[in-house]
Amino acid sequence: MIASEPQQRPNAADIPEYPPSSPVVQMTGITVEFPGVKALDSVDFRLFPGEVHALMGENGAGKSTLIKALTGVNQIAAGTVMVSGAPARFSGPADAREHGISTVYQEVNLCTNLTVAENIMLGSEPRRFGGLDWHSMRRQAKVFLTRMGLGIDPASSLGSHSLAVQQLVAISRAMVVNAKVLILDEPTSSLDTDEVEQLFEVMRQLRQDGVAILFVSHFLDQIYAISDRITVLRNGALVQERLTGELPQRELVSLMIAGTPDAQVGQANERSSSGSRAENAKPLLQAVGLGRKGAVQPFDLELYPGEVIGMAGLLGSGRTELARLLYGADKADEGSINLQGAPAKLRTPRQALGHKIAYTSEDRKGEGVVGDLTVAENIILGLQAARGWTRPMPAAKASQVVEAYIKALGIRPANPQALLKNLSGGNQQKVLLARWLATAPKLLILDEPTRGIDIGAKTEIMNLVSELAEQGMAVVFISAELEEVLRLSDRIVVMRDHAKVAEIHSTPDVDVPRLIEIIASGEEDK
Amino acid sequence: MIRIFKHRLFWPLAALAALLLACSIRRPGILGITVLDGHLFGAPIDILRNSAPLLLVALGMTLVIATRGIDLSVGATVAIAGAVALTFIASSEHPGSLGTALGAIVVALGLCFVLGCFNGMLVANFGIQPIIATLILMTAGRGIAMLITNGQITTVASAPFGALASGFLLGLPVAAIIAYGVYIVVALLVRRTALGMLLESVGINPEASRLAGVKSKTLVFTVYVLCAMLSGLAGLIFAANTMAADANNAGLFIELDAILAVVIGGTSLAGGKFNLSGTLIGVLIITTLSLTVTVLGVSPLVTSLFKAIVVIAVTLMMSTRLRAMLAGLRERRRFQEVNA
Numbered sequence: 001m002i003a004s005e006p007q008q009r010p011n012a013a014d015i016p017e018y019p020p021s022s023p024v025v026q027m028t029g030i031t032v033e034f035p036g037v038k039a040l041d042s043v044d045f046r047l048f049p050g051e052v053h054a055l056m057g058e059n060g061a062g063k064s065t066l067i068k069a070l071t072g073v074n075q076i077a078a079g080t081v082m083v084s085g086a087p088a089r090f091s092g093p094a095d096a097r098e099h100g101i102s103t104v105y106q107e108v109n110l111c112t113n114l115t116v117a118e119n120i121m122l123g124s125e126p127r128r129f130g131g132l133d134w135h136s137m138r139r140q141a142k143v144f145l146t147r148m149g150l151g152i153d154p155a156s157s158l159g160s161h162s163l164a165v166q167q168l169v170a171i172s173r174a175m176v177v178n179a180k181v182l183i184l185d186e187p188t189s190s191l192d193t194d195e196v197e198q199l200f201e202v203m204r205q206l207r208q209d210g211v212a213i214l215f216v217s218h219f220l221d222q223i224y225a226i227s228d229r230i231t232v233l234r235n236g237a238l239v240q241e242r243l244t245g246e247l248p249q250r251e252l253v254s255l256m257i258a259g260t261p262d263a264q265v266g267q268a269n270e271r272s273s274s275g276s277r278a279e280n281a282k283p284l285l286q287a288v289g290l291g292r293k294g295a296v297q298p299f300d301l302e303l304y305p306g307e308v309i310g311m312a313g314l315l316g317s318g319r320t321e322l323a324r325l326l327y328g329a330d331k332a333d334e335g336s337i338n339l340q341g342a343p344a345k346l347r348t349p350r351q352a353l354g355h356k357i358a359y360t361s362e363d364r365k366g367e368g369v370v371g372d373l374t375v376a377e378n379i380i381l382g383l384q385a386a387r388g389w390t391r392p393m394p395a396a397k398a399s400q401v402v403e404a405y406i407k408a409l410g411i412r413p414a415n416p417q418a419l420l421k422n423l424s425g426g427n428q429q430k431v432l433l434a435r436w437l438a439t440a441p442k443l444l445i446l447d448e449p450t451r452g453i454d455i456g457a458k459t460e461i462m463n464l465v466s467e468l469a470e471q472g473m474a475v476v477f478i479s480a481e482l483e484e485v486l487r488l489s490d491r492i493v494v495m496r497d498h499a500k501v502a503e504i505h506s507t508p509d510v511d512v513p514r515l516i517e518i519i520a521s522g523e524e525d526k
Numbered sequence: 527m528i529r530i531f532k533h534r535l536f537w538p539l540a541a542l543a544a545l546l547l548a549c550s551i552r553r554p555g556i557l558g559i560t561v562l563d564g565h566l567f568g569a570p571i572d573i574l575r576n577s578a579p580l581l582l583v584a585l586g587m588t589l590v591i592a593t594r595g596i597d598l599s600v601g602a603t604v605a606i607a608g609a610v611a612l613t614f615i616a617s618s619e620h621p622g623s624l625g626t627a628l629g630a631i632v633v634a635l636g637l638c639f640v641l642g643c644f645n646g647m648l649v650a651n652f653g654i655q656p657i658i659a660t661l662i663l664m665t666a667g668r669g670i671a672m673l674i675t676n677g678q679i680t681t682v683a684s685a686p687f688g689a690l691a692s693g694f695l696l697g698l699p700v701a702a703i704i705a706y707g708v709y710i711v712v713a714l715l716v717r718r719t720a721l722g723m724l725l726e727s728v729g730i731n732p733e734a735s736r737l738a739g740v741k742s743k744t745l746v747f748t749v750y751v752l753c754a755m756l757s758g759l760a761g762l763i764f765a766a767n768t769m770a771a772d773a774n775n776a777g778l779f780i781e782l783d784a785i786l787a788v789v790i791g792g793t794s795l796a797g798g799k800f801n802l803s804g805t806l807i808g809v810l811i812i813t814t815l816s817l818t819v820t821v822l823g824v825s826p827l828v829t830s831l832f833k834a835i836v837v838i839a840v841t842l843m844m845s846t847r848l849r850a851m852l853a854g855l856r857e858r859r860r861f862q863e864v865n866a
Binding site: 327329349350352353359361366367368369370371372373377381382384385386387388389390391392393435 | 718719720721723724726727730731733734735736737738739740741745798799
């Protein structure tokens, strides 16, 4: 690892001047507000020519908001943006692009049905006699491709190339305008190792040419392999700006993860004594070599009744992808699952539901809430789906179930006929929990059930999880907040870079710093 | 009083009432019903009978639209059903027998089932956008009907089959009894089983529904099959009305009328919540429009313009944004009056 002998530099104040030139982008005191939320709070950020600058932070830290503030997508409430020493405020990505700031997004935003040359030159097409000069277009595109080290035919269709090549074409396109600043927002998330190396080669070349590169990635190894400097954001605020070589991975991870405000920090978990399973317990679910290409590398996992398995890892580490395989939300392309000792097929959510497995997605709005249906309909949706449409729930029984869960989980407002979209996030989450609890699952997979909800609802949900496990349910609990994971889990699975890297028993000596170290190093033993 | 205005069916009902009122002012007594030979006659009965095919098609269309889909092929399906039934009757040995008529109905509906499966497969299994998937059958369907009729307008005489359109039962037109009977059955099926809720769930949030274990593919598939079968039934009534299989003109543009009826009835084209009673009123408005046009003596040249104006008026009055704007205007005026 590059950061083997780091120098501690705790003060953000004495940041070294590196490289010794003036920044091409200087953002000072940037504040961005959305209705009811401060997405960025007085954040400083600078970008020098000829550096790769990694922007790090967990979900909701404000990375994309900062990028969007720079490119003019988001309105800035306070603060200044200086580009090449002059104040700048762009009206949008196109405007920013004309001023030398190009953005390449995670999803390649190109037209796969056009040729490579057309994609590169789109918007800057050479013209002749009022029409397009196709010959010169291809010739110019070729120049940019060569600069990227791409030997592909400019006249070939973009869709015929791999994602990595498409990504590089997107970067070529970004360079057409002579970009001084290149923003790469998670360019590597769908690339394999060789392709990432190819991308890095191009990035190094651009860096040498004096281009400033803003790089966002969730892969720690990649950050350390390519970046010169790291800025860490958390909850919309600047944490620190550091040189990569002087920031050990462990410290980076703890900078990214919340600074543990409440008293549970370092505390041994509450359930470790009560939740430990009997010696001869049989696993409820056994995953053997289960994996999905591009999502999560093959892993083994055993889940026992009455046990809470916590999943720790950074955003994009493969936590969600693993959970989705267990539920059949995505199809595994290798490995097998045994349920109570017998091989089981879990290829669709419906099959998982039939095996009494339940899953709440981390994307509550997109994959959980059916907003225009009522609270009652949302609660019985899972039960009704299991029964099929021909056997409706008897009205009396349905309202009995609904009333019971509204009461048990304290759903507010306690009106079964309210449309779910009108409830608060925490109450929506409770309704989704009710939907699954009503199906009486043996295994409950909760992906970030506490995200974006208020502290009271958080505590209620965590207490509920404890209770359910005590009643014999197997629970998989995924959370970005390590204190929560530590507090609830009997065992903790650590994910990193789309692979399961460790599985530890939650003993009293396991605390947040220890967990951070495992996440950072990817190894169980020191 | 205010609450009546806010009811989502207020404006469609008001439009329907206005159309009927216009008719009876122009020709007093037109809305009366007379009894002749034990059958009911009169403009209202005509409206019921004439609305039968559109009601059937719009019923299927409502369910398809609820799943975020659309079915453009209903008009072609109407033509195919009629062509199959009449060709079957024409080529049989006893065109006039009841058995032949029943056979024609079964064969036609059977083919519509297959057509529905084709649409459903394209949309649900292959994930083709509904508008594209059903466009295929919309354009190809009339060609299929042509093939069946050999490009001729086949005319047949079959009293039992003709009864579908011109017959009376218990004093009411058979066509109306079939259409409104099917409407009630489907409405009960949708609202008494969980079908309606699950369809809405799929239409509102397909991914959340899939993760909740809803068999969304099967549901979507079923809805397209149902829509094709209902269109087939409409096609049979159409064919029985003229007793001529016109592959080019049967059910022409009925898909547009059906979509209009659904939208007038308050179901959003974005899918999700649907409203069958709204669709019924939409169908009645569109059917009554034809009567109003005749009664008011609107020149046939501008008939479609007249229809368009009525439809625009209804949809505008139902638009929440326009209502909000009007409410804002009223507020401001009240504010000015208070301050004057």
